Amino acid sequence: xxxxxxxxxxxLFQKRTYIGWGGLFIIPFLIMLAFRFSSGxxxxxxxxxxxxxxxxxSQIRANGLYLMVAALLAMATFFLPLLASMSGSYTIAGxxxxxxxxxxxxxPVRRGAFLMSKWFVANLYVAIGLLILGVASLxxxxxxxxxxxxxxxxxxEIGVWHALGLTAASYAFVFVGMMCVVSLATLxxxxxxSSLTAVAGALVLVIIMEALQAFSVFDFLQPYLxxxxxxxxxxxxxxxxxxxxxxKALINFAVWIVGTTALGYWRFRRKDILx
Amino acid sequence: xxxxxFDPAQDGHLEVCEGRPVVLSTHGLTKDFKKLRxxxxxxxxxxxxxxxxxxxxxxxxxxxxxxxxxGLIYPTSGYAQVLDHKVxxxxxxxxxxxxxFVDDPMFYGNMTARRNxxxxxxxxxxxSEERISEVLDMVGLSDRATSKVGGYSHGMRxxxxxxxxxxxxxxxxxLDEPTSGLDPQGMKDVRELIRQLGAEGVTVFLSSHLxxxxxLVCNRAVILSKGRVIxxxxxxELHPANHAVKVxxxxxxxxxxxxxxxxxxxxxREDEGYIVVDSGDSFVPEMVRRLVAGDVDVLAVVPALEQxxxxxxxxxxxxxxxxxxxxxR
Numbered sequence: 077x078x079x080x081x082x083x084x085x086x087x088l089f090q091k092r093t094y095i096g097w098g099g100l101f102i103i104p105f106l107i108m109l110a111f112r113f114s115s116g117x118x119x120x121x122x123x124x125x126x127x128x129x130x131x132x133x134s135q136i137r138a139n140g141l142y143l144m145v146a147a148l149l150a151m152a153t154f155f156l157p158l159l160a161s162m163s164g165s166y167t168i169a170g171x172x173x174x175x176x177x178x179x180x181x182x183x184p185v186r187r188g189a190f191l192m193s194k195w196f197v198a199n200l201y202v203a204i205g206l207l208i209l210g211v212a213s214l215x216x217x218x219x220x221x222x223x224x225x226x227x228x229x230x231x232x233e234i235g236v237w238h239a240l241g242l243t244a245a246s247y248a249f250v251f252v253g254m255m256c257v258v259s260l261a262t263l264x265x266x267x268x269x270s271s272l273t274a275v276a277g278a279l280v281l282v283i284i285m286e287a288l289q290a291f292s293v294f295d296f297l298q299p300y301l302x303x304x305x306x307x308x309x310x311x312x313x314x315x316x317x318x319x320x321x322x323x324k325a326l327i328n329f330a331v332w333i334v335g336t337t338a339l340g341y342w343r344f345r346r347k348d349i350l351x
Numbered sequence: 352x353x354x355x356x357f358d359p360a361q362d363g364h365l366e367v368c369e370g371r372p373v374v375l376s377t378h379g380l381t382k383d384f385k386k387l388r389x390x391x392x393x394x395x396x397x398x399x400x401x402x403x404x405x406x407x408x409x410x411x412x413x414x415x416x417x418x419x420x421x422g423l424i425y426p427t428s429g430y431a432q433v434l435d436h437k438v439x440x441x442x443x444x445x446x447x448x449x450x451x452f453v454d455d456p457m458f459y460g461n462m463t464a465r466r467n468x469x470x471x472x473x474x475x476x477x478x479s480e481e482r483i484s485e486v487l488d489m490v491g492l493s494d495r496a497t498s499k500v501g502g503y504s505h506g507m508r509x510x511x512x513x514x515x516x517x518x519x520x521x522x523x524x525x526l527d528e529p530t531s532g533l534d535p536q537g538m539k540d541v542r543e544l545i546r547q548l549g550a551e552g553v554t555v556f557l558s559s560h561l562x563x564x565x566x567l568v569c570n571r572a573v574i575l576s577k578g579r580v581i582x583x584x585x586x587x588e589l590h591p592a593n594h595a596v597k598v599x600x601x602x603x604x605x606x607x608x609x610x611x612x613x614x615x616x617x618x619x620r621e622d623e624g625y626i627v628v629d630s631g632d633s634f635v636p637e638m639v640r641r642l643v644a645g646d647v648d649v650l651a652v653v654p655a656l657e658q659x660x661x662x663x664x665x666x667x668x669x670x671x672x673x674x675x676x677x678x679x680r
Contacts (some may be wrong), residue, residue, distance in 0.1 A: 089462055174460075179457050179471065251478065336447045348425060
């Protein structure tokens with residue numbers, strides 16, 4: 077059994093896996109029901125760009141495709157980082173907590189490869205979660221509000237397939253952003269034997285970064301905080317696509333992913349397993 | 352299972368003890384946790400076919416040593432060696448020859464015993480369903496093979512840990528207190544299994560703080576205290592030389608007087624109605640002659656029971672145990 081397959085099978089045997097995925101499946105239907113049976117919009121948009129949120133949420137009743145984007149907007153600030161944080165935190169700390177880390181490492185397995193396969197599967201878990209969110213949104217939105225051509229923020233109208241392509245790109249972008257959270261949580265996971273501590277550590281750092289965005293005095297930090305780039309996916313919904321902020325955000329994500337993962341890798345290879 | 356005899360073709364490059372190759376050893380192995388030295392310059396040698404007892408009171412460094420052997424923690428200095436593979440430098444190769452567990456064996460609770468074994472065993476190469484069934488049968492878990500391990504008792508997890516240790520027929524099996532938490536029947540079964548493995552030539556490294564367990568199943572042992580080896584060798588030779596005799600006479604008071612006059616100071620004591628004399632074999636005929644000359648009828652002179660490993664263990668580790676007791680007051 078390859079290490080990736082083994083880690084994925086272990087993930088499939090955990091109940092929390094299905095709780096997370098189940099939540100991502102249900103949320104689009106809840107949004108659909110809310111818009112189907114009420115005339116108003118949500119109390120708040122929950123995203124980093126309220127004007128964009130208003131535009132998106134106001135279109136849901138007219139076009140089910142907007143539900144895909146609305147769900148992403150609603151999930152990207154807290155639920156997805158929470159899920160990514162939990163997924164990354166379990167990699168080492170969760171196994172240490174349950175005592176299975178020593179059972180695994182008493183087998184002939186390289187620590188570095190072990191960590192990387194866990195990191196990969198933690199990211200795969202988030203990717204599948206995003207896929208579930210997208211598919212559930214498409215089903216819920218399409219079934220109730222129908223699918224029709226989409227008007228972009230820049231005013232142009234595009235066909236359903238083109239809109240689906242841009243939405244998929246937006247989901248992929250958010251996934252890369254969530255990889256930052258997974259990597260950060262994985263790093264925390266190598267520093268503690270408690271998955272809750274690792275989740276809290278990663279999540280608190282994400283929340284602190286998001287809080288820093290709210291104060292202009294910390295504006296100089298914006299280019300370096302990965303959370304400040306989470307909403308850049310909306311640049312896919314313009315014509316032409318605004319590539320410069322997207323690429324800058326991806327570079328920022330890449331630095332965080334590589335940096336935190338490398339630190340976690342370095343730490344874990346030297347860690348005394350006392351759990 | 353592993354061959355008991357020294358095989359020059361296979362083991363010619365290994366160090367030899369008692370005509371057999373050393374398959375597990377530690378060399379100046381030391382581990383510090385901040386200011387605490389948990390393992391102190393440990394040198395032990397386990398020969399092929401040994402059922403080797405690793406004996407010490409709680410906190411003496413047994414589990415830390417096992418973690419070092421498996422490469423779970425890094426030594427401050429020194430190294431462990433499995434066949435000719437050093438740990439931690441060549442940990443991966445060493446682990447291919449090792450099986451066992453440290454502390455309580457832990458598994459994935461949402462998976463069955465069979466799936467746990469398959470998944471973990473496949474990390475060390477292919478394993479057949481027949482072999483999985485075989486080891487489950489050996490540890491008496493066949494009928495619970497498809498139950499989720501989350502519902503297993505502590506004793507059942509111990510057995511599953513032994514099954515995992517055995518599955519690849521490793522050269523050395525390292526078991527950390529395998530009978531802890533087991534009921535008397537479970538303890539008996541596990542000891543029987545270890546004895547059986549020893550009889551088949553499998554090398555077993557058995558950590559325990561149960562002294563009689565070591566006496567029951569091991570042929571060689573080391574006694575550890577404060578991370579240091581106090582004594583190492585065949586279990587039969589760990590007992591100190593003992594020449595004491597018990598004397599029973601018709602007049603124990605008069606006999607004690609006579610014996611005390613001729614015996615060296617401290618060589619005579621009373622124990623449960625007997626006079627115990629520890630002054631060497633040559634002392635006995637002269638003692639009997641003087642007792643008879645003193646009108647004391649000698650009823651019996653019998654060897655005192657040998658001092659057990661337990662007595663020796665308590666004697667050797669008394670300082671540590673007193674300190675531990677003092678600390679808990």
